[in-house]
Amino acid sequence: MDFPTLRTDILILGGGGAGLFAALHAEHTDPRLAITVVAKGLVGQSGCTRMVQGGFNAVLDPADSLEAHFLDTLKGGAWLNDQELAWVLVSEAPQRIAELERIGCFFDRRPDGRIAQKPFAGQSFDRTVHKGDLTGIEVMTRLKERLLGTSVTLLDEHRALDLLPARDGGCGGALLLNIRTGQPLVALARVTIVATGGGARLYRISAPSLEKAGDGMAMCWRAGVVLQDMEMYQFHPTGIIAGPSVLTGAVLEEGLRGAGARLYNARGERFMARYDPQRMERSTRDIVARASYLEIQEGRGTPEGAVLLDASHLGAEFVERTFPGMAQRCREAGYDLARGPVPVSPTAHFHMGGARIDPWCHTNIPGLLVAGEDAGGVHGANRLGGNGIAESTVFGGRAGDCAAQEAGTRPEPSVSPSAVQEAWEQALAPFSCNGEESVFALRKALQDLMWEKAGVVRNAQGLQDALAGLNALEERLHRASVPPVREFNMAWQVWLDLRSMLTVSRLLVQSALLRTESRGSHYRTDFPQTNDQEWLRNILVQRTEGNASRFWTEPVRFTRLRPPGIGSEHI
Ligand SMILES: Cc1cc2nc3c(=O)[nH]c(=O)nc-3n(C[C@H](O)[C@H](O)[C@H](O)COP(=O)(O)OP(=O)(O)OC[C@H]3O[C@@H](n4cnc5c(N)ncnc54)[C@H](O)[C@@H]3O)c2cc1C
Numbered sequence: 001m002d003f004p005t006l007r008t009d010i011l012i013l014g015g016g017g018a019g020l021f022a023a024l025h026a027e028h029t030d031p032r033l034a035i036t037v038v039a040k041g042l043v044g045q046s047g048c049t050r051m052v053q054g055g056f057n058a059v060l061d062p063a064d065s066l067e068a069h070f071l072d073t074l075k076g077g078a079w080l081n082d083q084e085l086a087w088v089l090v091s092e093a094p095q096r097i098a099e100l101e102r103i104g105c106f107f108d109r110r111p112d113g114r115i116a117q118k119p120f121a122g123q124s125f126d127r128t129v130h131k132g133d134l135t136g137i138e139v140m141t142r143l144k145e146r147l148l149g150t151s152v153t154l155l156d157e158h159r160a161l162d163l164l165p166a167r168d169g170g171c172g173g174a175l176l177l178n179i180r181t182g183q184p185l186v187a188l189a190r191v192t193i194v195a196t197g198g199g200a201r202l203y204r205i206s207a208p209s210l211e212k213a214g215d216g217m218a219m220c221w222r223a224g225v226v227l228q229d230m231e232m233y234q235f236h237p238t239g240i241i242a243g244p245s246v247l248t249g250a251v252l253e254e255g256l257r258g259a260g261a262r263l264y265n266a267r268g269e270r271f272m273a274r275y276d277p278q279r280m281e282r283s284t285r286d287i288v289a290r291a292s293y294l295e296i297q298e299g300r301g302t303p304e305g306a307v308l309l310d311a312s313h314l315g316a317e318f319v320e321r322t323f324p325g326m327a328q329r330c331r332e333a334g335y336d337l338a339r340g341p342v343p344v345s346p347t348a349h350f351h352m353g354g355a356r357i358d359p360w361c362h363t364n365i366p367g368l369l370v371a372g373e374d375a376g377g378v379h380g381a382n383r384l385g386g387n388g389i390a391e392s393t394v395f396g397g398r399a400g401d402c403a404a405q406e407a408g409t410r411p412e413p414s415v416s417p418s419a420v421q422e423a424w425e426q427a428l429a430p431f432s433c434n435g436e437e438s439v440f441a442l443r444k445a446l447q448d449l450m451w452e453k454a455g456v457v458r459n460a461q462g463l464q465d466a467l468a469g470l471n472a473l474e475e476r477l478h479r480a481s482v483p484p485v486r487e488f489n490m491a492w493q494v495w496l497d498l499r500s501m502l503t504v505s506r507l508l509v510q511s512a513l514l515r516t517e518s519r520g521s522h523y524r525t526d527f528p529q530t531n532d533q534e535w536l537r538n539i540l541v542q543r544t545e546g547n548a549s550r551f552w553t554e555p556v557r558f559t560r561l562r563p564p565g566i567g568s569e570h571i
Contacts, residue, residue, distance in 0.1 A: 003175075003186045003420055008036040008153070009407040010400075011173055011189035013160040013216065015039030016047030017136075017389055018195035018372025018396030020143040021096075023152045024103075025400030033407055036153045036187065038176060040196070040211050043154040044144030047197045048208050048373070049392055052136030053325055054253040055128040056393075057386035058093035060115055064125040066090050071561070073387060076122045076284055077352075077380020078520035079536060079563040080229060080556055085378045087560060088359050088398070093390040096397065097129055103146045105138050107131050119258040120385045122284040128386040133253060133325040139389065158185065159496070160215060162423040163192065163223040163368065164415040170366030171223065172415040175423045179493065182486020184424050190410035191367050191403040194220060194355070195396060198373030200504050203348035204444075204451035205239055205249045213497035214504035216374040220355050221503055221549075225363045226542045228376040230353035230504070231511035234383055234521045235456050237263075237288035239347025241306040242333035249347040252309060252326050252337070254385050257281040259322065261311035263292065264341065265300040271307070286382045286521045289346040293456040296345065306343030346456050350388060351504075352379045352521065353511070356540065361399040367410055371399035377538075381520020430495040435479025439494040442480060446473055446501055454509050459526040466509045474502055507549065511539045514551060532566060 010026050012019045015037050023037050039046050059069050069090040074081050097115070101107070107129050108116040119126040131138040147154065157179040164186070166172030173189040200214030221227060238257070239249040257263075263281055265271045275291035276283035283291075292307045301307055311319050316338035320327050323337070330337040354376035361369040372392035379387060430439075453466035477498055482491040517531035518524050537553040544550045558566070 001421070001424070003184055003424070005186045005188060006036065007034070007188050009033040009189065010035045010191050010193065010403045011187050012037045012193045012195060013174060014047065014195035014197055014372070015041070015043030015154070016195065016197050016372065017049030017139065017392035018197070018399070019193070020044060020140070020147060021393045021396030022193050022195060022371060022400035022403065023147055024143065025397045026404040027150050027152055029401055029404035031151065033404060036155060038155045038158045038160060038187070040157070040159045040179070040215070041209070042156045044140050046209060046211060048199055048212065049389055050136045050140045051209060052139070052389045053133040053251065054120060054255050054385050055118065055130030055135045056093070056097065056389045057120070057123070057127050057384065058097045058129055058390065059090065059127060060094055060097065060117065060129070061125070061127070064127055068124050069127065072123050073384060074380065074561060076382050076384040078382060078530065080232070080380035080519065080538065082377035083558065083560045084359050085357070089378055089387065089390055089394050092394045096390065096393040100139060100142065104142045105131070118255055119282070121254050121257065121282050122384045128255070130255070133255060133323045136389065159493070160196065160219060161427045161496070163219050164419055164423070165223070166367060167414045167416060168411055171368035172413040175420055177427065180488060182489060186415070186420055188413040188415065190407045190413055191369065193361070193369045193371060193399045193403055194374050195370070195372045195399070196374055198351040198354050199349070200351065200501055201348070202233070202447065202450045202501055202505050202508070203455060204447045205345055206348040206447070207236055207239055207249050207251045208349070213500045215500045216370070217354055218500035218503040220363070220370065220374070221507065221543050223365060223368070224543055225365055225368065225370070226356045226540055227507065228353060228356045228538050228540050229381070229511070230507040230541060231515050231522050231539065232352035232381050232520060233348065233508060234285060234350040234352060235289040235346040236349035237285055237292050237346055238309050238344040240330065240333050241304055241343040241345050243304070245333060247329065247333045250329055251347060251349065252342065252344060254285070256309070256311055256323060256326065259311070260314055261309055263288070264308045264310060265295045266302045267300055269300070271295050271300070284382060285385065286523070289456055290523055292344070293346050297457070302343055304343060306345050308341035309344045310341040311337055312339050312341070350383050352376065352381065352383055353508070359398070360402045361395055362402070369399045369403060371395040381522060427496065430480060430482045430492060431484060433479060433481045435481050437476045437480035439480050439482065439491050439498060442473060442476055442498055443494055443501070446498065446505065449473070450505055454505070454512060456523065458512055458522070458524050460513065463509050463513045467506070470502060470506050470509065477502065507541055510549065510551065511541065514539055532563065536563065536566065
């Protein structure tokens, strides 16, 4: 088959915060470059950056410091972070706020005109910049408006299927699928940036945007990229429980708890007193999520499997004015956040694991950069609220700078037709199955399996069950068929999603089995203690022959600070 082909200097896969910041910076560095942004959804309107409610961590106040933000990030990450990446994050986040203001973002202000900053869990200073509780919409709307005035090509509803190896080694671009027409498009690029936003919806109760299936991490794995700490998946403590509605899992952000909202179990006990009496509801996400999960598991939850978040004592007028987006979301689910308790559960939220990158977003494959939530290392074992959008904009911008500088040094891209043909045939596989399996039922089975066996609380038996379950689901996926139409075929899209979700789930479960301790968001009942003697290590994985993986561990590199009790603090 002859494949339609697009040639571009820089190919950016993903149109969220990281993808658009990469485009902005690359275009600014060299406006003559051909830059293409590809998004499975609509560029700027898909992905999770648009869903950011709480805000953006940046040191702006002279009473705060980069060192304090850095230390909070390492403590939050249970010292598993790549310290060089974490330092880049905190030291460049203030510049990104200034850039966002220059392109027209209005953040909330104090009466004296300075940018307002609010408290967020696990932070030693109130440093979260926000626009009410709709920060992501402000950021993404302005970013997209700014890009519409440039020569950057925006391809909506195009799905990256696979990275394509360049003939001279390295990455030569990607095979895309136009979701509207069902036709392939070969995108040849000197430099490719993967920014598809990690955070796959792997779990029954889940917060990320609906289209996120872990495609970027799965494509990276198939291409031979080294991934790290895949077991580290964060559960946000407070997702709405609203029956079969798509609102189930939607986040009520922690600014609410920062402002004083309280958590109760079905017996009316303020249960955080048992888990973190000092910080109570302002404890870190991992602790609050685990506490809520255990309350529900141990029978102290509501009949629908929830605990209760109550902000009513803060005053209805204050809640409506300060958290309009969340109040509206609760109303849509049938609850009144300003006047009564709302049933909530931990909800799958953010993948800390991902591609191993250096501070300029390079992977181990020449010509392939990764930025945003698809990358690992920045957040260690647990991300602080407000550090996610900082990551996507800081590293998205860096990836754009780096791609623009390196595009001129990379050869004219060329890929082998057989690699393209093979990737396309694999994507078409479900059209030649005549099985009885429904892809929608398989997706539900995968999400239930991951929730029950590899979720908030784990152990060896559960993780082994999860692996066996994933094997069985993989078998069943080969027997799933999809209707024989290419245009807007949602069942086909779900089949492709499942291919990625199975890959990411397997890497997550295998890594979780290896980590025989509890650390940050990874909690094992059979190894409940954090074991600094043996496990201040990153778990790395790379594809080998066939679909197998090689796992190994490396000590965390303490390039700037050491954890307490591990040698002298400063390096
Ligand atoms: C509900 C919610 C609230 C959050 N609130 C906060 C907060 O208050 N503060 C904070 O710091 N962080 C928050 N986060 C985390 C934050 O949203 C992420 O860290 C960050 O936005 C990730 O940015 P990204 O650019 O990597 O990915 P995203 O913004 O998710 O963008 C991913 C893009 O990739 C596209 N894509 C996916 N697959 C493909 C494919 N195969 N081919 C092409 N394109 C593809 C998507 O369509 C989308 O355009 C929140 C997350 C959620 C889910």
